[in-house]
Amino acid sequence: MGLFTGKKGLILGVANDFSIAWAITKKLHEEGAELGFTHLPGDKMERRVRKLAEPIGARLITPCDVQSDEDVARVFAEARQTYGPLDFVLHSIAFAPVDDLKGPFLNASREGFKTAMDISVFSLAMVARQAAEVMPQGGAIVTLTYFGGERVVPGYNLMGVCKAALDAAVKYLAFDLGPRKVRVNAVSAGPVKTLAASAVGDFDRLAALYEMSAPMDRNITREEVGAAGMFLLSELASGITGEVLHVDCGYNVMGSPGRAIEKVKALILAKVQAANPELAAALQNDDELKRL
Numbered sequence: 001m002g003l004f005t006g007k008k009g010l011i012l013g014v015a016n017d018f019s020i021a022w023a024i025t026k027k028l029h030e031e032g033a034e035l036g037f038t039h040l041p042g043d044k045m046e047r048r049v050r051k052l053a054e055p056i057g058a059r060l061i062t063p064c065d066v067q068s069d070e071d072v073a074r075v076f077a078e079a080r081q082t083y084g085p086l087d088f089v090l091h092s093i094a095f096a097p098v099d100d101l102k103g104p105f106l107n108a109s110r111e112g113f114k115t116a117m118d119i120s121v122f123s124l125a126m127v128a129r130q131a132a133e134v135m136p137q138g139g140a141i142v143t144l145t146y147f148g149g150e151r152v153v154p155g156y157n158l159m160g161v162c163k164a165a166l167d168a169a170v171k172y173l174a175f176d177l178g179p180r181k182v183r184v185n186a187v188s189a190g191p192v193k194t195l196a197a198s199a200v201g202d203f204d205r206l207a208a209l210y211e212m213s214a215p216m217d218r219n220i221t222r223e224e225v226g227a228a229g230m231f232l233l234s235e236l237a238s239g240i241t242g243e244v245l246h247v248d249c250g251y252n253v254m255g256s257p258g259r260a261i262e263k264v265k266a267l268i269l270a271k272v273q274a275a276n277p278e279l280a281a282a283l284q285n286d287d288e289l290k291r292l
């Protein structure tokens with residue numbers, strides 16, 4: 001018997017098999033959950049999600065644009081009709097217009113800001129409001145956030161501001177829904193290569209930074225985010241709400257570049273050594289470099 005045997009939930013935010021929502025889905029499915037899915041309106045998105053969801057027996061695969069209150073309400077009405085009461089909901093959704101995302105936050109447009117906040121933050125409140133209605137015995141809601149909402153991560157720009165608001169939304173929703181036994185939490189994931197991630201700055205450089213600086217000397221895996229999301233949605237997390245759980249190999253606890261400087265120095269010295277041993281020896285004796 002799995003952790004989720006007999007439990008039913010709705011997954012919002014699978015775009016393809018690289019999506020974090022899909023990594024969490026796989027763990028939930030392994031533990032016996034029965035799952036329904038939403039997809040962005042459109043044949044292409046529907047086909048992509050059906051290809052993944054049908055083989056695991058999804059009885060509900062329905063379009064949802066979280067910018068529409070009516071759409072969100074319809075989706076939860078359909079979920080109730082299909083499954084009866086739900087036990088959990090995964091919200092794995094974010095969007096910002098690329099022109100507003102690429103540049104510094106300083107230059108974000110008012111419209112871009114509104115759209116990004118609407119899809120990436122307000123949607124959690126709307127989803128939570130509707131989800132609570134189909135969770136009469138209580139349940140769990142999990143969203144996905146990123147450290148760029150807590151500290152400045154160059155390249156994360158407007159989405160960082162959205163994630164700061166999302167983190168606050170998790171806490172306020174946890175308070176609002178606590179008496180109804182609905183828990184609301186977030187997984188703060190390290191960099192995972194997905195469609196959305198490709199829109200944010202230079203993904204490979206960000207991932208390399210984690211490998212250089214994180215206490216665990218590596219970046220996370222998709223499976224690790226999947227497991228943490230599944231944990232927060234499960235009864236194992238019954239005493240946890242309003243929490244942002246970092247799944248980032250410890251990157252967020254660092255107050256300095258950690259071992260990154262030593263690693264970069266060693267890398268450069270090795271290259272110089274190969275090309276010019278004399279210069280390498282001189283560099284090793286350089287006072288400024290020694291200080292680092």
Ligand code: 0WD
Nearest residue numbers: 015019020065066093094144145146191192194195196197
């Ligand atoms: O490194 C990463 N990939 C991280 C992602 C690190 C930390 C957090 N996250 C967050 C993202 O910010 C997001 O909140 O995880 C969540 C999921 O992102 P993902 O798995 O990286 O990205 P992706 O596979 O693209 O899924 C996001 C999905 C959309 O996909 P596309 O690429 O088609 O925009 O969000 C959905 C959509 O399925 N989405 C919407 N759903 C309903 N209504 C809407 C909308 N208006 N807009 C986007």
